[in-house]
Amino acid sequence: MRICLVAPIPPFRGGIAKYCYSLAKELDKRHDLLLLSYKRQYPELLFGKKSQIDVQISKDTVVKEFHTITYDIDSVSIYSWFKTAKTISAFKPDIVVLPWWVTYWAPLYFYLLSALRRDGIRVVFICINVFEHETNRLKNILTKLLLGTVDSFIVHSEQEKSVLLKIAPRAEVKKHLLPLFEYDVKVDARDDTAMHLLFFGFVRPYKGLDILLEALAILKHHDITLKIVGEFWHDKDHYVELIDKLHISSHIEIIDTYVPDNEMSQYFSWADLVVLPYRQSITSGVIATAYGFRKPVLATNVGGFYEVIQDGCTGKIVAQNNPQTLADGILWFLANKQINFSDNISTFASQNMSWSSLVDTIEEFNER
Numbered sequence: 001m002r003i004c005l006v007a008p009i010p011p012f013r014g015g016i017a018k019y020c021y022s023l024a025k026e027l028d029k030r031h032d033l034l035l036l037s038y039k040r041q042y043p044e045l046l047f048g049k050k051s052q053i054d055v056q057i058s059k060d061t062v063v064k065e066f067h068t069i070t071y072d073i074d075s076v077s078i079y080s081w082f083k084t085a086k087t088i089s090a091f092k093p094d095i096v097v098l099p100w101w102v103t104y105w106a107p108l109y110f111y112l113l114s115a116l117r118r119d120g121i122r123v124v125f126i127c128i129n130v131f132e133h134e135t136n137r138l139k140n141i142l143t144k145l146l147l148g149t150v151d152s153f154i155v156h157s158e159q160e161k162s163v164l165l166k167i168a169p170r171a172e173v174k175k176h177l178l179p180l181f182e183y184d185v186k187v188d189a190r191d192d193t194a195m196h197l198l199f200f201g202f203v204r205p206y207k208g209l210d211i212l213l214e215a216l217a218i219l220k221h222h223d224i225t226l227k228i229v230g231e232f233w234h235d236k237d238h239y240v241e242l243i244d245k246l247h248i249s250s251h252i253e254i255i256d257t258y259v260p261d262n263e264m265s266q267y268f269s270w271a272d273l274v275v276l277p278y279r280q281s282i283t284s285g286v287i288a289t290a291y292g293f294r295k296p297v298l299a300t301n302v303g304g305f306y307e308v309i310q311d312g313c314t315g316k317i318v319a320q321n322n323p324q325t326l327a328d329g330i331l332w333f334l335a336n337k338q339i340n341f342s343d344n345i346s347t348f349a350s351q352n353m354s355w356s357s358l359v360d361t362i363e364e365f366n367e368r
Contacts (some may be wrong), residue, residue, distance in 0.1 A: 001366055003027055004034040004093040006073070006084070006112070008041055011057040013258055015201070015285035016101055016128065018181060021062075023097075023126075026355040027362075028066050034091045035069040036084060042104065043076055056260045081108055085115035094366050096121055101128040103139040106146045113149060124152040124365050128178075129282055130163050133206050143167075152365050154358070156283045157304020176361045177308055178283045180353040181292040183265065185342075195334055197226040198271035198295075200259075201286050204233050208277035208300065210242055214323035215277070217246035219330060226275075229255045229267050268293035273333050277326055278302050291349050294342035298329045308353075312336075313344045 005027060007020035027033045041052055063069055070087075074080040088096060096116055098109060116123055131143055144167050147153075151171045155161050156178045164173050197216075203209055209228065216226055232239070236256065243249050259267065268274070274290035275298045282303035290297050297315035299305045309315040316332055318325040 001095065001363065002032045002034075002091065002093045003362070004036065004088050004091055004096045006036045006088075006096065007099050009035070009037050010062055011054045011059050012038070012041060012052055013054045013260075015289075016099065018261070019128065019179075019285065020099055022179065022181065022355050023358065024066065026359045027097075030359060033067065034088070034093065035066050036073060036087065037069065037071045038073045038075060039071050040074045040076065051258075054258075054260050056262065075105075075108060078111075081111045082115075085112055088112075088116060088121070089119045093121060095362065096123045097126060097362060098123060099126045099128055100130075100147070102132040103135075103142050106142045109146055113146075122152065122365065123150065124154065124362060125150050126154045127160060127164065128156065130155070130160050130167075133281065134204070154361055157307055159304050160282055172365070174361050174364065176358050177352050178285065178288050179355045179358050180349045181285070181288045183261075183268070183289075183292045185269075185292075185294050194223045194225050195330070196270055196272045197224060197330070198267055198274050199226065199228045199230075199277075200267065200274060200289070201230045202233055203228070203230055203236070203239070205235075206279050206281065208279045208321070209239060211279075211321065211323050211326060212275055212277040213239065213242055213246060213248065213252075215326035215330065216248050216251060218323060218327040220246075220248055220251065222331075222334070224251060224330065226252045227255060227267060227270070228252065229257075229259055231258050232256055264289070265293070268295055271295055273298055273330070275326075275330075276300065276305070277320075278305075279321060281305070283308070288353065291345050291353070294345050296333070296341040296345070298326070298333065300326070310344065310348055313339075314341060314348050 005024055008017045009021040009024060010017050024035050073084050113123060131140060147167050150168060153164055153171055153173045155164060155173060155175055161173050161175050199209060199212060243252055274295050276284060276286060278300050280302050287297050287308050297309055299309055299317055300320035301317050302320050306317055309317055311317050316329050318329040
């Protein structure tokens with residue numbers, strides 16, 4: 001098949017770029033792939049002054065990994081959109097794959113959909129999120145308007161499938177769990193007996209770090225330590241003040257920085273348990289990353305987490321917005337250290353979370 005993927009990939013930072021890169025690698029193994037990435041994703045006005053680029057990754061190195069790749073798309077240039085549509089049409093793909101996760105991409109995607117349909121080219125949306133995590137009425141309206149015009153989707157949870165079918169009832173929607181990010185698994189030899197908790201990724205309000213801090217305060221007399229690893233988008237002082245107020249600073253270390261892939265191992269190898277105390281979410285790349293390091297996950301019962309976490313086997317699920325139930329979940333892991341979470345995760349992930357089977361799902365749209 002001839003497939004075009006329009007997506008950010010490294011050296012852009014973040015889980016979406018990592019996701020799209022892994023998908024692109026698998027597509028490139030099996031198909032004639034045209035990979036179109038960005039020279040500019042977001043204007044500084046929206047993204048802030050944080051770097052969008054992982055300086056430890058060389059663009060030239062990434063380019064050598066693919067047969068046909070460009071970094072030419074400028075998300076704010078309509079002329080760039082026009083050139084992109086012409087490039088895709090000239091390639092004559094069987095399928096164009098567009099990842100969807102935030103409303104920012106609606107104008108570009110509206111244009112591409114219109115241009116590609118004129119040429120009879122099929123477009124498949126992979127909805128990493130249907131609605132973005134921090135949404136509002138305008139974003140919801142734009143999302144519904146765009147997705148209502150699409151007829152082929154892949155989602156990562158049953159909940160997202162139900163949501164999409166309400167927006168686009170005639171669409172073909174296929175579900176595939178969020179694939180696993182694979183890493184070199186290392187065993188961290190240490191001489192302490194503490195329970196090591198890891199909160200990983202960008203710190204944003206919906207992720208419920210404050211709930212985890214309150215749970216840790218309930219357990220302050222246990223030998224438990226927490227590392228908070230990831231950039232604070234805003235209000236870091238709020239969390240620091242809460243830590244001081246709860247008198248748990250001796251249990252916590254904050255690493256306020258973006259962590260590239262080659263440095264993740266030191267944190268995940270150290271951890272006994274990865275904690276996601278989210279107030280809301282649908283899927284999370286943090287779970288896929290934790291599983292990649294064969295680490296169990298304690299998460300709240302939001303979105304499609306219950307489909308990815310086998311309760312009592314690969315992790316544990318507790319009620320959301322409740323520090324006590326989160327604390328009880330941590331205590332459950334303390335009492336069940338004998339469970340072989342690593343083997344359980346390996347078995348589950350190999351059966352349900354592979355990039356190869358995600359590409360199989362994309363291919364099904366062409367077989368219809």
